Amino acid sequence: MREKIKKNSKNGVILLLLILLLVLTYLTWFGDMQPGNAQRRQVIGELFGGLFWKENTVENVYPGYEEYDYTMSILSPVRAAVRNDAGLTLLTGREEARELFERVSAVLASAMDSAGRVETLTAYQWRELLSENLVFFDFEGEMPLDMLAAVIGSTENAMLEHQVRDIVLAIQQDTLTLAVMSKNGAPTAYTTAVPPAELISLAGEFGSGNAHFAFEDQTAAVHLPAEFIIPANREKPAVIRKSSTFADYTSTSSERIINAVLESFGYNPYTTGSYIESDDTRVYVEELSTLRLSPDGSLSYYAPDSEKMRSPAPNSEERSAIIMDAAVMLDSVASDYIGDVTLYIQRAYYDAEAGRYVILFGCVADGIVLSFPDGYFARLEYAGTTLASAHLTIASYILTAQHDIILPDSQAAALVDGKCTLFELRYVENQNGEYRANWYCIK
Amino acid sequence: MDWNKAKNLIIFLLVLVNVFLLGNMAYLAYKKEAASRTAVTELTAYLASRGITLDEDTVPRENPGRTVLVLEYEEKLNTAAARVLLEDSALSAGENGVYSNGAGEISLKPGGYVEARLAGEMDAKEFLRLLAKSGINLRDTGETADTIQFQAVFEELPVFNCTVTAGREEQGWNLSGRICMGNALRTDSGAERDIEGLLVGVTQRLALRGTTQIYQIEAGWVAGSISNVGLRLTPVYKLTADSDDYYINAVDGTLLSVE
Numbered sequence: 001m002r003e004k005i006k007k008n009s010k011n012g013v014i015l016l017l018l019i020l021l022l023v024l025t026y027l028t029w030f031g032d033m034q035p036g037n038a039q040r041r042q043v044i045g046e047l048f049g050g051l052f053w054k055e056n057t058v059e060n061v062y063p064g065y066e067e068y069d070y071t072m073s074i075l076s077p078v079r080a081a082v083r084n085d086a087g088l089t090l091l092t093g094r095e096e097a098r099e100l101f102e103r104v105s106a107v108l109a110s111a112m113d114s115a116g117r118v119e120t121l122t123a124y125q126w127r128e129l130l131s132e133n134l135v136f137f138d139f140e141g142e143m144p145l146d147m148l149a150a151v152i153g154s155t156e157n158a159m160l161e162h163q164v165r166d167i168v169l170a171i172q173q174d175t176l177t178l179a180v181m182s183k184n185g186a187p188t189a190y191t192t193a194v195p196p197a198e199l200i201s202l203a204g205e206f207g208s209g210n211a212h213f214a215f216e217d218q219t220a221a222v223h224l225p226a227e228f229i230i231p232a233n234r235e236k237p238a239v240i241r242k243s244s245t246f247a248d249y250t251s252t253s254s255e256r257i258i259n260a261v262l263e264s265f266g267y268n269p270y271t272t273g274s275y276i277e278s279d280d281t282r283v284y285v286e287e288l289s290t291l292r293l294s295p296d297g298s299l300s301y302y303a304p305d306s307e308k309m310r311s312p313a314p315n316s317e318e319r320s321a322i323i324m325d326a327a328v329m330l331d332s333v334a335s336d337y338i339g340d341v342t343l344y345i346q347r348a349y350y351d352a353e354a355g356r357y358v359i360l361f362g363c364v365a366d367g368i369v370l371s372f373p374d375g376y377f378a379r380l381e382y383a384g385t386t387l388a389s390a391h392l393t394i395a396s397y398i399l400t401a402q403h404d405i406i407l408p409d410s411q412a413a414a415l416v417d418g419k420c421t422l423f424e425l426r427y428v429e430n431q432n433g434e435y436r437a438n439w440y441c442i443k
Numbered sequence: 444m445d446w447n448k449a450k451n452l453i454i455f456l457l458v459l460v461n462v463f464l465l466g467n468m469a470y471l472a473y474k475k476e477a478a479s480r481t482a483v484t485e486l487t488a489y490l491a492s493r494g495i496t497l498d499e500d501t502v503p504r505e506n507p508g509r510t511v512l513v514l515e516y517e518e519k520l521n522t523a524a525a526r527v528l529l530e531d532s533a534l535s536a537g538e539n540g541v542y543s544n545g546a547g548e549i550s551l552k553p554g555g556y557v558e559a560r561l562a563g564e565m566d567a568k569e570f571l572r573l574l575a576k577s578g579i580n581l582r583d584t585g586e587t588a589d590t591i592q593f594q595a596v597f598e599e600l601p602v603f604n605c606t607v608t609a610g611r612e613e614q615g616w617n618l619s620g621r622i623c624m625g626n627a628l629r630t631d632s633g634a635e636r637d638i639e640g641l642l643v644g645v646t647q648r649l650a651l652r653g654t655t656q657i658y659q660i661e662a663g664w665v666a667g668s669i670s671n672v673g674l675r676l677t678p679v680y681k682l683t684a685d686s687d688d689y690y691i692n693a694v695d696g697t698l699l700s701v702e
Binding site for chain 2: 007010011013014017018020021024025027028031056057058059060061062065066068069093094095096098099102103105106152153197198201205241243335336339340396398399400401
């Protein structure tokens, strides 16, 4: 009996020690002790996940989500406003504007799909529409409406105008009206078959209003576009400091940024050939494509095979694919260093002479656009759906604690001689590498 | 064969190997702790050289290893919560997704926005218990005689831009704000970085904005709506500083603007 107990005890001890061995081995190779274990865990998880169960990832459930997310970060409006019975509320934060746009985009897509009778509005009708309860999106640049419609899921929108700056969803007489305003054109309104209940409910969440349209101010109405929004208390714009990330090529952060930029353009930073020109411009060559980085941060990229191609104008699906590709690439190039600014589409058009689809990107900080000498922050040209050339600046734009004192909106408007078609604050660079805001007007 | 001796030998070898592995783990744990202490010390020295003061004890020592998550909007979760809050196990959504019966009315919209009116004589404690039962994860952050402020919580960390206010009315409670509920889906964003590296990455921006002292660093989330899907939860660290509050995206190190 004792022998049996002794034998079973030893078996038990061996079993326990074996289990302990397995546990300790697992913790050593897959626990949190060593930095490399996280990757090991992920690989094993994906291996067994693929064999035994379908991993619960967003790409499995919503294919194309990642591209949609990058695209929306650039496509979303620069500013937005909501009017309810209590007043007009202006949202100048890009994140706030995007949040509102995401919440409204299903209604907007339905409105685009059901867009019916079209009417060019007179100035009076435009002001009447802006007086209703509404949601107002300002994209700052010229947004290709059919491409935006494709991204948000609208499929039957052939009737819609092509390049717009503002989109309005207004509640008029218990119906939802879709209106758009292009940069230099007249406002256009479409009837829709969408019930306004959802928009009414969303508009009701906003507070008592912090802004009004220019046409609601006697002085501003004379000089400013009707849809210009005047906040009740405009915050003093912060001064922006621009710094070149390539002032010192040997610093670790500059190297990291250069490698990320190279990878975004399809170069292998460890095997790509490079040389430095006499003006310290670094040149990278991969097959026949060339990428040049100047000490001041100017980047230019050329793919000669694509350069030689002349392609026909892309359809709306191809434009969506191009914009998504551009958005993903710009995000991977710029997000690491760009600082406190966000990108928006300034203009997207087909250059028939060159056979290229051209996308210009601008920058905005705290709802104020930055001006650049070339007129854009980044320019990407596509031959078909392939990137043929790119120009942008690798620099950081950082908001400082210093603020500028500017004229109030109405006073600035009163100084204008005549009526503006465009009136806004803009950041302009001075000789100290600072961006300072001031009023900008086009008649 | 003398199995007895063989077992003794096996036990001896297993004990040796286990002792070795235990010792190895203890050594790795010690090394990790030492590396973490060094990283924090170097971080505070780096920040001090840029004119920013940070107490070493405020720096989180563990990396939770979070990724960006998507909370998929699921009507069955909303229905389950509504049934608990309105105490009706057969309740379903009416027009426009609003749940209502004699006990009140609840609207749970995509993006996590909630508006509710709950009838009945309930004190604050009972109200909190009911909310906890419904599966809506909230943390009480402040109470007055007639209102309770809540912070939404996900995986035990606060969601900084999701707050709920409950106001006591004559006939019950009014609730409005934003919650986080849904089926969690992983994204390919990559895991979050260590806080030390994130802070070094934003030091220049903090300094330019006049920051001289960081009081607190708190891990949490920031929510954003995704049309036709639900909510995006971005892992962040909230910095409470003398110049402002900052939210650092823990995955890519960018500063988020959170209202």
